[in-house]
Amino acid sequence: MAEDREQIEALIELMARLPGLGPRSARRAVLHLIKKRGALMGPLAETMAAVAANARECLTCGNVGTETTCEICRSVKRATGEICVVEDVADLWAMERAAVFRGRYHVLGGTLSALDAVGPEDLRIPKLEQRIEDEGVTEVILALAATVDGQTTAHYIADRLEGRGVSVTSLAQGVPVGGELDYLDDGTIGAALRARRAF
Amino acid sequence: MAEDREQIEALIELMARLPGLGPRSARRAVLHLIKKRGALMGPLAETMAAVAANARECLTCGNVGTETTCEICRSVKRATGEICVVEDVADLWAMERAAVFRGRYHVLGGTLSALDAVGPEDLRIPKLEQRIEDEGVTEVILALAATVDGQTTAHYIADRLEGRGVSVTSLAQGVPVGGELDYLDDGTIGAALRARRAF
Known part of the structure; x- marks a missing residue:
């Protein structure tokens, strides 16, 4: 106009x-x-x-910051033996807001997806394997989404890390804090029942 | 972090x-x-x-542009006798996208609102009166929202312009194009019925 x-x-x-x-x-x-x-x-x-x-991506973990090695990877206060694997930087930030993890991260940059043609070579999986060797990692925590793509990726990584002497764990599935059973989907209730614990 | x-x-x-x-x-x-x-x-x-x-506001109509008089107010192709009064610039842009009005605009910068303490002195109403004198305006079209505040403002302006020799009109209310009666609220159906026309 x-x-x-x-x-x-x-x-x-x-x-x-x-x-x-x-x-x-x-x-x-x-x-x-x-x-x-x-x-x-x-x-x-x-x-x-x-x-x-x-802004640039951390060459080690894929987090964003203003240096080639991010604040978390530089910090001497963060444990080096544990790596938490997340899909993207938003998930890393969510973990940091929860302030419950004192190890380091590894940002995959996505999940495996047949639909979007994302294969293992598109994610930062080789770099993860290299870090496991270099940093003397003992535990890899898979903090991936509880979706089909997220869980497919988790299984793929767990398979690839077998025999490397690291324990591979994943976030627990169950009733979210504040969650009411009546509003939960059947899948979540099922997962929570299967993973039930002594009270 | x-x-x-x-x-x-x-x-x-x-x-x-x-x-x-x-x-x-x-x-x-x-x-x-x-x-x-x-x-x-x-x-x-x-x-x-x-x-x-x-970016700056047009000193005449309140539209935004990069000059102190906006493109529409500068244009010799736009009729000077008709002023379309709108609440804000977004509404002016909506009218322009419809491309059905060839006159000029006047942006009020809001509507009268008792709740938000917006009185006549907060809107650009004195400037509108001045333009009616200066530009030889014959018709003022009130294109204000069909909300309580919008219609209160429309009535207020109509009252203030009485006796100035301009005809004051407003957008028709009725069934929107593509609208199905079943999905319309009672108020719209009532307004459309009251404003019914020979077919």
Whole structure:
């Protein structure tokens, strides 16, 4: 509609490529940004440019940070014998928010998926095997999603690590904290029953 | 969790302030941006900085653009006698996408709202009155939302413009195109019946 709206249109188009935003919500976000161009849009553009320039993946575990070795892999406070295998960085952050794991991580960068044609060579599995040798790892904790793809990947990794002298464990399945039986799916109830423990 | 994640955390916090994004979806968006930092994050930061620097509101109608008078107000192709009053710029864009109105706009910047303490002095109503005088306006079309606040605002403006020699109209209410009666609320069906026309 307007030559002087070209820049704004370009911004809407770029924003619409973010996950969770469509063309409509991108327009709304851009109008909000324009309204708050001093307080929000300026700082956001600046911070985004800085992160775009500085962010990189940790060469060891695949976490994101501003160094080639991430904070967790650098930390002397984190146990080196345990590696928690996660699908992506969001899962690593979720584990860190729970603050219950003091070892190190390994980000696969996805799960095996026949549909999306993701094979073992697309994930960071060889690097995991190398780390097990190099870091003297004794336990690999598979913290993968309880989905078909997640569990397929878990089984594949467990198979590949057999005979390497590491114990391979996975997160327990069961009733989530605060969960009411009435609202749980049958699969979860079944898994919780099979894994029942002495009270 | 990490000093080198401070920048990334700051970016997530800023992104979470966008309408439609919460902390969780902001994290997801930022991880997506980091993955595509060359193809998406760089251009987005650049475009956002450019818009933040250049975007301004049209002093006449309140539309956004890069000049102090927007493309529509500058255009000699747009009729000057008709002003379409809308609540915000998103509504103006919606009207423009429909491409059915060839006059000019006036963006109120909100609706009257007792709850949010928005009074007439907070909207751009005096500017509308001034434009009616200056531009020789003959028709003011109230394209406000069919909500309580929208209609209160419409009635208020209609009252204020009485005796100024402009005809004040509003968008028709009725069955939306493609709408099925069975799925319409009672209010819409009532409005459509009251406004029935010869077939």
